[in-house]
Amino acid sequence: LAPSDYHLFGPLKRELAVKRFDDDEELVDHVRKWLQNLDGSFFREGIYSMLWQQQRSPSSEKSGRAPLASRRNTNSSGSLVSSILTYGCETWTLLADTERRIQAFENKCLRKLLRISYKDHVTNESVRELVVAYVGLQEPLLATVKRRKLAWFGHVTIHDSLSKTILQGRVEGKRRRGRQRKAWCDNIKEWTGMAMDKLVRSATDRDAWRQKTDSSALRSPRRPHRSRD
Structure with a gap:
């Protein structure tokens, strides 16, 4: 199991508390059917709830690294990080690789602010939805x-x-052979x-x-x- 699956334990415990099974195979079949009948909102809300509880834990407060819980933190990140990154961006010629690097850097910054590791198996879309839930809609970098x-x-x-x-x-003259830059x-x-x-x-x-x-x-x-x- 991944850390993002821990939110299943509570609902699964309540589901099995009122059931009786004759053998292990019947138990496994029931759990599989229960998981298949769950919709996507159940997993999304469970992951968000787990992350919110983790950010409010005493360990995060003692470490002095407050999570992204207010618009002030996002504005500070935009003024200190994004402003430096986008300095002179009007003169850039964006290639496909450059766009991927910009998006990867932004996703990494958001994960740092939210204290979400890639080992938590949380997608980038879920991270952005969590940012919207905290501080509202933000323009992508x-x-x-x-x-x-x-x-x-x-x-x-x-x-x-x-x-x-x-x-x-x-410019006068002929263009060079091959694919142009x-x-x-x-x-x-x-x-x-x-x-x-x-x-x-x-x-x-x-x-x-x-x-x-x-x-x-x-x-x-x-x-x-x-x-x-």
């Missing part, structure tokens, strides 16, 4: 990076500057689903571009599968 990149694109587009010339300019603007086109000429026209309207930024930052387009044949 990857969505923050996307939103800041999109906002910077709109800022550069509506002003005549050297940054706009570099960003939207073209992903450019900075490729992220913007991928997240919005728009061509460059439409992006430039859309960015001139600030209100519409803000709405486009918010919707595109939270959207995760499905990447096409590339065969190795």
Whole structure:
């Protein structure tokens, strides 16, 4: 059994207290049927209750490491960790591996704040649901990076500057052979689903571009599968 299965003992004890069995096989069959009839909410609520009791235990208070129980802790994490991580993220060119690293780092930070180990067999989705239950809905770190990149694109587009010339300019000559490296603007086109000429026209309207930024930052387009044949 994993530590995340310990919440089963109480309900199972109450279930078996009023039953009588002739042999061990009948007991095993009854327990298996009981587990199969349980829905997902039973396990989710049991794990959350177990984690909450663990965080309120005297050992956690003596250690001085308070769990994530208030919005103040989350704000402190955002100001001390996320702000350093996302410094200059407007200039990043996000690859698939970069996005996975950002998500993995955020999940690791949330688990540290909640004091949930990977050995507890708690999924990342359950960890995020627990964060929402404690402090409310939070913007994912990857969505923050996307939103800041999109906002910077709109800022550069509506002003005549050297940054706009570099960003939207073209270099003379031929492109090298083989697959081309992903450019900075490729992220913007991928997240919005728009061509460059439409992006430039859309960015001139600030209100519409803000709405486009918010919707595109939270959207995760499905990447096409590339065969190795």
